[in-house]
């Protein structure tokens with residue numbers, strides 16, 4: 001198949017805005033339009049000029065700002081709508097009026113309450129009126145997928161003769177199915193005598209989750225424009241998503257046989273802008289622009305990606321505007337990914353056994369925490385490295401904090417190889433824990449500083465606690481990390497006691513600065 005240009009018509013600012021709750025101000029529409037221009041969208045449908053004074057102003061502002069994309073306004077087959085659209089587009093470097101009328105029996109009978117002949121007349125009149133205002137007129141047969149074939153042939157031929165250069169066939173209610181929807185294009189293009197004078201366009205809704213599939217099928221049957229939105233925003237379940245269509249066309253170029261002029265590296269920033277303006281967040285598993293679209297957590301996939309990225313990726317994250325793909329470390333990860341991350345952090349292992357030991361600790365942590373961050377790995381090796389025999393080691397903690405009761409803690413330590421237990425009350429869980437430890441250690445120290453840092457993100461974060469103890473002018477800083485902050489505190493206290501016992505305040509003066 002020879003390669004043709006596919007026109008990308010973005011309707012985020014019109015059909016996208018029809019999502020309940022997605023209304024945009026003029027300034028927001030101009031901001032998004034500038035991003036769409038950078039993305040190299042061919043046509044930006046900026047609004048429905050007759051809808052409100054605000055939408056008129058938005059279409060006008062976008063038309064006056066954007067130079068590299070055609071700006072379009074929607075208009076019913078109503079004189080006032082068409083005139084208002086023409087007025088809003090006056091300042092456009094390239095303007096298009098998109099006029100439409102429904103052609104399905106159900107819409108004509110119940111909604112328009114018009115006879116088919118009247119609909120044809122109205123369509124011809126609308127296209128001619130629009131052509132008097134702009135050189136570029138698109139005509140849509142609303143609810144095309146539920147319209148009668150012969151009637152569509154008739155109206156399409158008439159509006160092309162009247163001056164429409166784009167014929168849009170919407171699956172307005174998202175009822176279409178790829179094979180049938182695509183074949184509708186093929187049959188119409190083959191049957192309408194003047195079809196070659198117009199570009200056929202698909203406009204699909206996602207009520208059955210088929211909007212992108214239907215659009216692609218239309219392209220395979222001759223459509224050379226697709227109407228779509230960023231993030232698939234749009235009326236009800238949304239429109240076909242621009243990013244999915246563009247990347248499907250690009251990734252499967254040899255099969256699709258068409259090209260777009262989209263600069264895909266702006267896809268992710270545009271998606272983020274639309275999400276933040278509308279307040280509609282992108283779901284993590286959304287194709288192309290979802291946070292997980294280029295993230296791998298499973299060990300087998302990570303191993304494959306590390307060996308040869310294409311084993312599990314059909315496109316590059318960088319090509320659509322992500323910084324890079326992501327190997328997320330979690331409980332499904334394997335040694336290959338964990339080692340690769342350690343390598344990137346500059347941590348090497350002396351032997352396979354040392355790596356295996358770190359990996360075992362990693363899995364234990366991953367059972368407690370969904371995602372393991374770089375800081376977790378660093379904490380993991382810091383703990384593991386320091387394996388010289390210690391005077392004290394933390395073994396277990398039982399804390400009780402209950403409204404109306406004095407907090408108390410029961411601590412189990414291993415002291416010089418012996419298990420020792422103690423309990424104490426305190427003003428809080430941490431205070432009770434420290435008192436219990438002290439009742440074992442009798443260190444004679446003074447607590448100079450206690451600080452908690454969340455070293456990783458979220459409520460499941462690893463907390464790192466620093467405890468500064470002083471005795472006879474000597475100061476040590478002990479640290480401890482755990483997903484439970486009281487356990488991290490106990491570990492930090494015990495670490496500080498060991499440093500004192502080992503005279504580490506002299507050997508590790510840098511720790512005094514913490």
Ligand SMILES: CC(=O)SCCNC(=O)CCNC(=O)[C@H](O)C(C)(C)COP(=O)(O)OP(=O)(O)OC[C@H]1O[C@@H](n2cnc3c(N)ncnc32)[C@H](O)[C@@H]1OP(=O)(O)O
Nearest residue numbers: 018048050051052076077078100101102111112142172235
């Ligand atoms: C499939 C789509 O996405 S179509 C676009 C949908 N978007 C919108 O509707 C958003 C903007 N709409 C609006 O602001 C308003 O609906 C307006 C300003 C366009 C019209 O408002 P109103 O004049 O109060 O009419 P209302 O919305 O209540 O009803 C629509 C009227 O347009 C008629 N109509 C609907 N589509 C068309 C059309 N393509 N061509 C001509 N007339 C049409 C309806 O039959 C109805 O006519 P009636 O009042 O004689 O019964």
Ligand SMILES: CC(C)C(=O)C(=O)O
Nearest residue numbers: 100140142143170172
């Ligand atoms: C106005 C038309 C193109 C539309 O949005 C639809 O039919 O879904």
Ligand SMILES: [Mg+2]
Nearest residue numbers: 015172203235
């Ligand atoms: Mg629509």
